[in-house]
Amino acid sequence: MNTEMVKLSELTRKRIQNLHDTKIRINSDKIKHLGNLDIDDHGFIHFPDFKFDPKVEDESGILYGMVPIGKTFRRLLNEMPRYIHPDSALATCWVGPFPAKLGYGPKDQPTHLQGVIDEYHILQSGNQGMNHLCPDMRIGLELGWGGILKKIRHYREELKPADTSFFDGEEEFVLGIQEWVADYVRYAREMAEKETDEIRRANLLEIADMNEWLVENPPRTLREACQFLAHFQCVDRTYVAGGAMGPLDEYLRPYYERDTEKGILTDEQAVWYIASLFFNDTHYAQIGGLIPDGSRDVTSRMSFIILDAMHVLHIPANVALSVNDKMNEELFERALQYTLEDGSGVCYSLSNGNMRYTQNGYTIEQARMRVKSGCNWTAIPGYEYPLQDVTRCNMAVALTHALDDLKGDEELDLEKLFKRFFDHLKIMLDCIKEGYDWHYEHISDNMPEIVLNLFMHGPIERGLNVAQGGVDIRSCCIDGIALATVADSFGALEERVINEKRLSWKEVAQALEADFDPDRYEKTRLMLKNIRRLGDPDSPSLKWAKRIRDAFVGYARIPTPKHHLKIIPGMFSHGDVVMYGKVTPATPNGRRAGTPISHSNEPDDGFAIGLNTFSPTLKANTVAELQPGLGNSSPLHLDIDMALIEHNGGINALKALIRVHNEMGGTLINLNCLNKDTLLAAHENPDAYPDLVVRVTGYSAFFASLSKEYRQQVVDRFLQ
Numbered sequence: 001m002n003t004e005m006v007k008l009s010e011l012t013r014k015r016i017q018n019l020h021d022t023k024i025r026i027n028s029d030k031i032k033h034l035g036n037l038d039i040d041d042h043g044f045i046h047f048p049d050f051k052f053d054p055k056v057e058d059e060s061g062i063l064y065g066m067v068p069i070g071k072t073f074r075r076l077l078n079e080m081p082r083y084i085h086p087d088s089a090l091a092t093c094w095v096g097p098f099p100a101k102l103g104y105g106p107k108d109q110p111t112h113l114q115g116v117i118d119e120y121h122i123l124q125s126g127n128q129g130m131n132h133l134c135p136d137m138r139i140g141l142e143l144g145w146g147g148i149l150k151k152i153r154h155y156r157e158e159l160k161p162a163d164t165s166f167f168d169g170e171e172e173f174v175l176g177i178q179e180w181v182a183d184y185v186r187y188a189r190e191m192a193e194k195e196t197d198e199i200r201r202a203n204l205l206e207i208a209d210m211n212e213w214l215v216e217n218p219p220r221t222l223r224e225a226c227q228f229l230a231h232f233q234c235v236d237r238t239y240v241a242g243g244a245m246g247p248l249d250e251y252l253r254p255y256y257e258r259d260t261e262k263g264i265l266t267d268e269q270a271v272w273y274i275a276s277l278f279f280n281d282t283h284y285a286q287i288g289g290l291i292p293d294g295s296r297d298v299t300s301r302m303s304f305i306i307l308d309a310m311h312v313l314h315i316p317a318n319v320a321l322s323v324n325d326k327m328n329e330e331l332f333e334r335a336l337q338y339t340l341e342d343g344s345g346v347c348y349s350l351s352n353g354n355m356r357y358t359q360n361g362y363t364i365e366q367a368r369m370r371v372k373s374g375c376n377w378t379a380i381p382g383y384e385y386p387l388q389d390v391t392r393c394n395m396a397v398a399l400t401h402a403l404d405d406l407k408g409d410e411e412l413d414l415e416k417l418f419k420r421f422f423d424h425l426k427i428m429l430d431c432i433k434e435g436y437d438w439h440y441e442h443i444s445d446n447m448p449e450i451v452l453n454l455f456m457h458g459p460i461e462r463g464l465n466v467a468q469g470g471v472d473i474r475s476c477c478i479d480g481i482a483l484a485t486v487a488d489s490f491g492a493l494e495e496r497v498i499n500e501k502r503l504s505w506k507e508v509a510q511a512l513e514a515d516f517d518p519d520r521y522e523k524t525r526l527m528l529k530n531i532r533r534l535g536d537p538d539s540p541s542l543k544w545a546k547r548i549r550d551a552f553v554g555y556a557r558i559p560t561p562k563h564h565l566k567i568i569p570g571m572f573s574h575g576d577v578v579m580y581g582k583v584t585p586a587t588p589n590g591r592r593a594g595t596p597i598s599h600s601n602e603p604d605d606g607f608a609i610g611l612n613t614f615s616p617t618l619k620a621n622t623v624a625e626l627q628p629g630l631g632n633s634s635p636l637h638l639d640i641d642m643a644l645i646e647h648n649g650g651i652n653a654l655k656a657l658i659r660v661h662n663e664m665g666g667t668l669i670n671l672n673c674l675n676k677d678t679l680l681a682a683h684e685n686p687d688a689y690p691d692l693v694v695r696v697t698g699y700s701a702f703f704a705s706l707s708k709e710y711r712q713q714v715v716d717r718f719l720q
Contacts (some may be wrong), residue, residue, distance in 0.1 A: 007268045015087040036707035040699040041316035043281035063100040064446040066169030074176030082187040086200045089276040094234040108442040121583040127435035129390030131242035133371035135455030136382025144218030222255040233281040244373040246381040248285035249303040274309035278434035286372040292365040299328035311338040314702035320372035324351035327351035353667035357631030368503040375698025376572040376633040384473040396482035400425035413507035413647035437562040444468035481573040484598035488589035491541030492528040529590025535603030570632030571601040601626040605716040635668035639718040670695040
């Protein structure tokens with residue numbers, strides 16, 4: 001296999017550089033009009049003058065139901081502005097979130113859960129969770145839009161359902177896509193007529209011809225396959241911000257091999273096509289990975305081309321590299337080399353921890369089929385409805401309720417406190433599970449997966465929305481957050497109140513109620529904060545963290561009460577630690593009310609201050625030791641100073657750390673290798689560093705796009 005870096009001509013480098021520069025301008029324009037965006041760097045283009053009236057008939061203002069959504073989506077595709085970058089190999093764009101309020105209709109609102117949701121600040125309950133499943137894009141690549149439409153019509157006729165709304169809505173949507181693609185043929189030819197540069201003119205005419213074929217037919221070439229994927233990206237993102245793509249190198253490898261064998265494709269052209277696809281959007285994709293029997297890794301020449309395209313374009317791209325025992329060493333080293341050069345790059349999806357999916361009753365072959373599909377999550381493309389990363393169970397809130405229950409006690413009883421904590425945690429988990437049952441019963445009638453149904457094995461064949469039984473594997477997930485906040489709180493109480501008796505329980509309770517008033521309780525706060533915190537090998541918090549993890553996982557994995565839906569617990573906070581911190585009262589780890597909680601199952605920032613040890617290793621060990629162990633991810637975030645890396649062994653040190661974390665059962669590593677001075681300067685003046693790219697949590701973004709609070713998360717992790 002050829003593993004060389006692709007050599008690019010001046011023309012191709014200029015084309016890709018122009019894409020990069022345009023992306024910076026588009027991003028700056030979005031920040032100017034919309035403000036900071038604390039999410040994936042979605043590839044939409046903001047058109048300030050574009051207005052769309054969804055014409056919602058229901059007096060609630062909510063658009064719901066398959067046919068109304070399908071018809072509205074069709075109108076939107078026909079009305080939204082067109083865009084083709086003259087140096088891109090591909091056409092199409094999208095204009096931002098679906099411009100209508102989507103959700104449950106008035107009669108299906110889960111009002112019976114609202115009391116618990118409000119009391120426990122469950123800001124992401126999973127109820128109405130959308131798009132967190134991975135499509136099998138081979139379905140679309142093999143059928144094309146015309147073939148998908150024929151499939152819809154065929155099964156509507158074969159099944160003859162009394163209610164045809166499922167098929168009718170899907171048909172409206174696909175007809176809208178075909179009309180939208182056909183109009184790009186006209187638009188590209190109009191652009192070509194006005195273009196004076198012959199190279200650009202020829203490119204626009206090729207784009208027109210390609211899209212004309214794709215209106216009805218499946219892609220034949222690598223370029224056409226990338227164009228079809230760009231069509232998908234646009235409609236998937238438009239509808240509730242879908243973002244899963246799947247094993248990109250395997251999707252595109254057959255086209256690459258056929259085209260190169262025919263002599264109609266060079267590696268240089270392939271890099272340009274992939275760069276154009278990344279310019280269009282940052283859908284989550286994986287390169288590498290084991291085949292189902294585990295005998296080999298799928299790395300191919302296409303894997304290297306995708307990596308090269310990501311590097312040369314140098315904008316946010318959510319690509320993951322599968323780390324497994326049979327992975328390609330050159331691809332591994334190339335990925336790390338690019339991370340060191342660019343400051344960020346791929347994330348590392350770790351097979352050992354992800355293989356623990358088998359603990360939920362699935363086969364090892366099914367576990368190997370899972371690919372990185374979102375910020376933190378993996379799924380089987382086309383076969384699984386996992387609903388990962390749509391819940392947050394803030395365990396710190398359960399703790400604060402427990403503390404309130406005991407604040408009148410004369411003495412602190414840690415066992416009593418833990419029991420009350422667990423009682424409140426169960427209330428939160430029960431609410432989320434009841435919400436999943438409600439979701440299962442009502443989501444399909446209200447907000448169906450109109451896009452992803454087309455790329456799953458079963459929904460069209462059965463006439464069922466994917467959440468309604470369209471696929472056989474349903475494994476809803478619940479993510480716990482604030483583990484370190486809670487563990488360090490128990491550790492601090494044990495250390496300072498029980499063991500050392502330097503603080504009384506009454507004093508701690510008063511300090512918490514006063515939110516550690518600096519004039520009265522700053523000394524108390526610092527005493528509680530400055531214990532050996534989680535992450536320190538000698539921390540008293542570690543045993544509490546394991547106990548909390550076990551209690552959460554053990555209860556969370558009990559199926560839902562009504563429909564017995566399988567639950568796979570994980571721990572992932574996304575970047576939501578600020579949002580959840582704002583609704584969380586003061587906690588005994590010295591954290592004031594309203595300040596951020598801890599990330600996922602990671603130690604709090606600053607845990608290693610004063611320790612004469614390489615802190616990334618301590619952090620990695622802690623995250624591995626506290627994995628929920630069921631295949632749902634609890635990621636490790638590493639933000640490392642370039643000087644520290646150079647001093648500690650460079651690429652070889654990073655390879656060793658990643659491999660050891662995989663061997664210990666880790667699930668995902670998000671890595672930034674940055675220069676301290678550059679990061680701090682960009683934090684102070686983000687406009688001066690518009691193309692600094694970072695991994696925030698599981699996603700990649702321009703640092704300048706993020707709010708000051710979100711930027712602070714990256715800075716705090718880095719400075720520890």
